[in-house]
Amino acid sequence: MYTGNQSSTVREFILLGLSTDPVVEILLFPFFLAVYMTTLMGNLLLIVAVRTDKRLHISMYIFLSSLSFLDICYTSSIVPKMLVNFLSSKKSISFAGCAIQFFFFLFMGETECLLLALMAYDRYVAICTPLHYNRIINTKVCLWMIAISWLTGCIISSIDTYVTFRLTFCGPNIINHFFCEAPLLLQLSCSDISSVNIIKLAGTAILLFIPLSLILISYLRIIVTIMIMHLGKTKAFSTCISHLVVVIIFYGTAMFMYVRPEHFVTENVDKMVAVFYTVITPMLNPLIYSLRNKDVQRAMKRLIGTTLDFSQLKKTNSIVIPKTGFYT
Template sequence: MHTQNQSTVMEFILLGLSVDPFVQMLLFHIFLVVYMTTLTGNLLLILAVRTDKRLHTSMYFFLASLSFLDICYTSSIVPKMLVHFLSLKKSISFTGCAVQFFFSLFLGSTECMLLAFMAYDRYVAICIPLHYNMIMNAMASLWMISISWLSGCIISSIDTYLTFRLKFCGHNIINHFICELPLLLRLSCSDISTVNILKHVGTTIFLLMPLSLILFSYIRIITAVTTIRLGKSKAFSTCISHLVVVVIFYGSAIFMYGKPEHLVTEDTDKKVAVFYTVITPMLNPLIYSLRNNDVQKAMMRLKMKTEELRRICS
């Protein structure tokens, strides 16, 4: 295959979710509402955890970290998507694509690890509650969150470096709303075997291994809960919300990254990608706050403090 210098591709064209102007305008308003809901819900959850001493435990420390992560994750994708809904030319520069690729992969990989550690936290709380404070102390929680961020940064840095060293020979149209690895590999005219191997390694480390830990944790939790007489509903309530997020996030991510290259279907993939890039960050604060009495009470106390502060200022 004839190859040109990589610099011949100066930008990529993102086709987005639809080419119909009416549908694009409709999607703009829908995703704008979703984005604002995501920012508002996650910020309120962070403030509630930060200001309420009753929520200064490992469980809510993880939850606040997840909310901060979701704000960063959705902000690395949705604003550019909103601009493209209103633009005639839906282009992104080569550098801009690399930056978006890095942050979306970095933050997505971090969330995979963080959800697994949150499942382990619930396992310790329910299965070995007498040792919970000793095992899940502040230092252990901080280490788990740090490992999540550091590992996500490392794999994303390697993937971004190897992917954007590939040669792209004039083909620059991506049938997606973001710069995703499987579709970028399709545009390359150089050897992608190394990147493909790293893709499978990353899928194993950041999707299959955390999912295995989550499944193990919940199998043990279900086994433990079925043996107790009291507190079953409360125990299940603290876990079911996390499990819903896991099913949506991991299910859609594995569908995108876990299947062979010949099964990649661009029109379907970009719709599935909406779930782990846009929907899950919005659902996290809604699911956790609606199913958690402690968070609901903290939200009410935060609202009362805000109203009191407003009266003082006025």
């Protein structure tokens, strides 16, 4: 990871944010705060529901809870600083702070690319070879796959962060965005970035095209298998459609941002797309998965019901105990 670039004259970056109008930013603050809190609560609820319901202690839901934890970390690398800048007159981030944000954003995003591919493979094995599913993907194998995806994301993001922040930044230091986005940072460098572009191209191939190819192959095999099945088509489609929607949203926005001609850049559209994949998508993921999954719905309802019952019990005790004369 980044250790410092002593040759750079830039010591901080200015993030212009979503708007240069202070009134607009004050109005945006409660909206993004509400979205962020909803994201935290929705994903935490999904994690706890999977953890507490023994019927969900299978690979499919272990992957899902890992994705929820990843989404919490992913959006938390961006949104808190954005919320602070909404209410701040000086929207700056230090050079080291930018490097840290850059690292964690890439780390979580790249790990999610790999995790979504593993989830597609899990569904492929479950539908296309159901008799061998427990042998091929058991809990131990599932945990190893998740660990490898996190480790790979960490290694590649560390390399990306190192090569980016070893560049010289002589000024200007203004980033027309609400976080330290890679393409905009490279535009500010006064170094030769050709080697960095080659490394980023290799990283894009590893983390976008290869996982996406595996996902497409898995779902083609799944569709073929489902079409020749005589029973269970609806249930099989139901278990896959949620994941496919998440894949389309995540990879669609990622490819729009990072796989396109350099001249095809519109700042306002870029910001809108970035808001979608850094803020909105992590909020939508638990909703997308729970809407079409009855097992997750039951677990969440049971968890919420238990919490409400416990809260009601505490209220009841606080009323009943004094009447019994226990404290007299």
